[in-house]
Structures are given as structure tokens and as C-alpha cells.
Ligand SMILES: *[C@@H]1O[C@H](CO)[C@@H](O)[C@H](O)[C@H]1NC(C)=O
Ligand SMILES: *[C@@H]1O[C@H](CO)[C@@H](O)[C@H](O)[C@H]1NC(C)=O
């Protein structure tokens with residue numbers, strides 16, 4: 001509540017009205033777009049990273065009545081930040097780790113490492129997640145069947161552009177992520 005009050009004072013002071021975004025809290029999947037590869041479809045949460053070629057890992061604790069097993073990874077946007085669409089108290093926030101991996105917080109922890117990026121707004125003009133960011137899918141296996149999401153970034157010390165998913169023995173392909181409305185069940189938590 002204190003935070004909300006401070007926020008509205010700030011927006012009055014800056015004389016820029018907070019734009020009410022209709023899409024806030026409406027769940028969506030994030031689907032691959034504009035890839036040079038044949039890869040397509042939604043990205044899946046599994047083991048704190050996002051994947052093409054791995055199934056969604058969701059979890060129902062035994063003490064949650066009516067908890068449904070969900071095999072689709074869906075998201076909600078809030079105030080320019082991105083969260084997994086979950087029931088677990090505290091939620092699960094999506095962020096870019098300091099080494100450029102698209103990551104999410106584990107249940108019951110809000111811990112996000114220093115140097116991470118949390119500005120992952122879905123732009124209401126085109127439904128793309130922050131199109132100024134450079135997303136790649138990089139394969140992690142010899143057969144290029146499992147790919148994780150990695151963001152290119154500039155090393156602040158050396159100025160060089162880093163893609164920490166690229167190993168010289170694998171494949172990386174640039175992708176964009178488009179929000180597509182999701183009407184299925186909400187997962188309790190993703191693991
Ligand atoms: C998560 O990925 C691992 C490794 O590929 C896989 O074995 C596991 O089945 C996946 N989890 C789910 C729930 O599919
Ligand atoms: C997801 O679950 C639905 C409903 O249980 C099922 O029909 C579908 O085949 C599942 N998809 C995957 C990829 O496991």
C-alpha cells in the first residue's frame with residue numbers, strides 16, 4: 001500500500017499519467033517469431049530456464065486442493081515486468097540473469113541476482129516482448145533438439161558483445177517473442 005501511494009505521488013509529480021494497460025493480468029504464452037530457423041511455438045519453463053524442445057515443468061503440492069497439472073507455460077505482465085502465470089503466493093518473476101539467460105525465480109523466493117534485468121514489458125503496440133532486446137535460442141545438445149533462451153548483451157568492462165549460450169559447437173538463432181492470449185488453466189508453480 002505504501003508503495004502504491006508513493007507511485008501515484010510520483011506520477012502526479014512527473015505529470016505523466018500512468019497509462020492503464022488493458023492487457024495487464026491477461027495471461028499469454030510467449031511464442032517464437034521471426035526466427036530464421038524452422039523453430040516455432042511457445043517457449044517452455046523447465047529448471048529455471050526457458051526452452052524450445054523441453055516440456056513445461058509445473059508442480060502441484062499435495063496440500064493444494066484442485067491444483068491442475070498444467071503443461072503450457074503462460075505469463076502475465078505487470079508494470080513493465082514479466083511473471084509466470086501461477087497461483088503460488090509471491091509469484092514467480094521472469095528476469096534476464098547477469099550472464100544473459102532468461103530465468104525465473106523459484107517458488108517462495110523473490111531472489112533476483114544483482115545486475116539482472118527485469119524490464120520485460122510486452123509492448124502493447126505489437127504484442128512483442130521488449131523488441132529492443134536481442135533474444136537467441138541456443139542448442140544444448142549435439143542433435144540440436146533442445147534450445148534455451150539467451151540474450152545478447154554488451155560486457156560493460158570490455159565493450160564486447162556476449163552471447164553466453166554460444167559454444168562454437170552448437171547452433172544459435174535469433175528470435176523474437178510474441179505474446180499470444182492464453183485461456184487454459186493457471187499452474188500452481190513452475191519448477
Ligand atoms: C524438464 O527437462 C528435463 C530435461 O530435458 C526433462 O527430463 C524433464 O522431463 C522436463 N520436465 C518435464 C516436466 O517435462
Ligand atoms: C497437455 O495436456 C493436454 C491435456 O491433458 C494433453 O491433451 C496434451 O497432449 C498435453 N500436451 C503435451 C505436450 O504434453
Ligand SMILES: *[C@@H]1O[C@H](CO)[C@@H](O)[C@H](O)[C@H]1NC(C)=O
Nearest residue numbers: 098099154155156157158162
Ligand atoms: C566482462 O569481461 C571481463 C573481462 O573479460 C570478465 O572478467 C567478466 O566476467 C565479464 N562480465 C560479464 C558479465 O560477462
